[in-house]
Amino acid sequence: MKTLPDIDPPAADPHRPGRSLPPGSCDAHAHIFGPADRYPYQPERDYTPHDASRQDYARLLHTLGMSRAVLVQPSVYGTDNRLLADALAQSAADPLGIEWRGVAVLDETVPQDELERLHGLGVRGARLNLLNRGGGIGFDNVARLADRLAPLGWHLQFLVDISTFEDFAGRLARLPVTTVVDHMGHFPAGLGPQCPAFRSLLALMREGRTWVKVSGPNRISSHPQAPFPDAEALARALAAHMPDRLVFGTDWPHVRLPTPMPDDGDLVDEFLRWIDHDEDLMRRILVENPARLYGF
Numbered sequence: 322m323k324t325l326p327d328i329d330p331p332a333a334d335p336h337r338p339g340r341s342l343p344p345g346s347c348d349a350h351a352h353i354f355g356p357a358d359r360y361p362y363q364p365e366r367d368y369t370p371h372d373a374s375r376q377d378y379a380r381l382l383h384t385l386g387m388s389r390a391v392l393v394q395p396s397v398y399g400t401d402n403r404l405l406a407d408a409l410a411q412s413a414a415d416p417l418g419i420e421w422r423g424v425a426v427l428d429e430t431v432p433q434d435e436l437e438r439l440h441g442l443g444v445r446g447a448r449l450n451l452l453n454r455g456g457g458i459g460f461d462n463v464a465r466l467a468d469r470l471a472p473l474g475w476h477l478q479f480l481v482d483i484s485t486f487e488d489f490a491g492r493l494a495r496l497p498v499t500t501v502v503d504h505m506g507h508f509p510a511g512l513g514p515q516c517p518a519f520r521s522l523l524a525l526m527r528e529g530r531t532w533v534k535v536s537g538p539n540r541i542s543s544h545p546q547a548p549f550p551d552a553e554a555l556a557r558a559l560a561a562h563m564p565d566r567l568v569f570g571t572d573w574p575h576v577r578l579p580t581p582m583p584d585d586g587d588l589v590d591e592f593l594r595w596i597d598h599d600e601d602l603m604r605r606i607l608v609e610n611p612a613r614l615y616g617f
Contacts, residue, residue, distance in 0.1 A: 324357065329582050330371040331574035336586035337384055340593065343604045347389035347611035350503065350536045350570025351378055353408060354395065360404040362397040370397065373574040375408045379417050381573060385589055387607075388419055389617050393478070394426040395576065396450050402426065402439065409442040422615040424448050424478050429465040440473050445615050446501065451481040460492065471497045476532070476614070483518040484508035490521035499530050501614070504537030504572070505559065510551035511543050514558035526563040532614055533559055535592060535606065536570035545580040547591045556595040564602055568611045 354360075355372030362369065375392075382390055394405050402425045412421040423444040427436075447470060449463060467477055476499035483489050483506040493500045506522055514520075525531045538552035539545075559567055569592055571585045596602045611617065 324369065326369050326371045328368045328370060328576055329578070331373065331381075332582055332584050335381060335384055335584045338386065338586050338589040338593065340598065342386040342589070343600075343608050345389060345612070345617070346385075346387045346607040347391065347568065347615070347617065348382060348385070348387050348571050348573070349391045349568035349611050349615070350393055350534050351390060351573040352393055352395040352576065353378055353404060354397070354574070355404075360398070360401075363399040363401070366397045368397065368577050370395075370574070370576055375411065378573060379415065379419055381571075381585060382419055383417050385571075385585060388417075389422075389611065389615075390419055391422045391424060391570070391611070391615055393424045393448060396426075398426070400426050400428055400431075402444075405444070406439065406442055409444070412443065420617055422617070426450070427466065429462050429469070431466075431469075433469075436469065436473060440475075444475070446470075446476040446478050448478040448480065451479060451486065452507070464496065467496045467498045474616075475499075476501050479503060480507060482506070482508045483522055484512060484516055486518075489518065490525040493531060494525055494528065499532065499614075501532045501534065501568075503534050504540055505533060505535060505552065505555045507537065507541060509543070510538070510541040510549070510555055513551070514554055519555065519558075523558070523562050526559075526566045529566075532566045532568060532610075533563075534570050535559065535567050535595075537572045538588070538591065539575075539578060539580045539583055540572075542580075546583065547587045548594075549591065553591075553595050556592070560596055560602060560606075564605055565610060567606050568614060569606055 354370040424446040478501040538549040542549035
């Protein structure tokens with residue numbers, strides 16, 4: 322079993338964004354890890370990360386000027402949500418005053434009392450990783466889980482390449498819950514906003530139950546570091562189409578990247594450039610939209 326980290330750690334000293342963010346700004350996509358002796362990783366995994374604690378991440382949020390955050394269960398823990406639950410349980414004592422929410426990884430057999438416990442801690446969704454090994458369930462069994470999440474008002478979050486998943490938009494439309502798509506659809510950004518799968522996603526967003534995370538440009542761009550003009554074209558199309566169904570995420574601590582490790586301040590600056598520093602749009606995507614989606 323791999324026990325030593327085999328990926329890069331996050332940037333040690335990220336800079337502040339070039340302008341102040343509005344009060345209540347939210348990072349809607351980040352992960353925490355370790356220590357591995359207390360929160361062991363599943364044997365079947367694609368990487369072994371460095372420790373990245375809630376305290377480390379809280380310091381980053383303070384640097385960026387954000388006061389709300391959503392912790393997303395990473396694939397290396399599978400359906401063992403103990404670290405996520407413990408981090409959320411500690412949130413009331415956060416010295417920086419950050420508000421926390423979570424997205425878990427579950428299967429359709431999760432006990433009802435566990436769903437209710439996680440809800441009480443601040444979990445508001447379940448994630449399906451359709452790209453990598455990661456526990457949970459595949460799409461074939463998602464309807465049964467969705468039926469159980471609907472009474473709680475939770476959403477289903479998808480890590481998927483929408484350009485290669487057959488009838489993805491159609492299958493999401495048939496689910497009884499709100500859905501969230503990671504990383505602007507996680508397809509090669511060079512395909513552009515005219516990509517049929519992207520256009521189908523835009524149409525799905527018009528129906529009002531699907532959200533998209535403006536996150537991970539360095540995962541889908543053909544450019545190794547900012548600026549990411551191909552990802553920018555997708556972000557601008559999303560913002561022009563359905564700005565009230567978008568949230569922003571840093572994706573800290575940036576696991577299994579195909580590119581150099583980014584500075585999170587650069588990622589925030591890049592997002593602000595994409596929206597032309599529009600204060601109203603910034604407030605909607607960073608504050609008002611995540612407040613609605615996650616119940617802040």
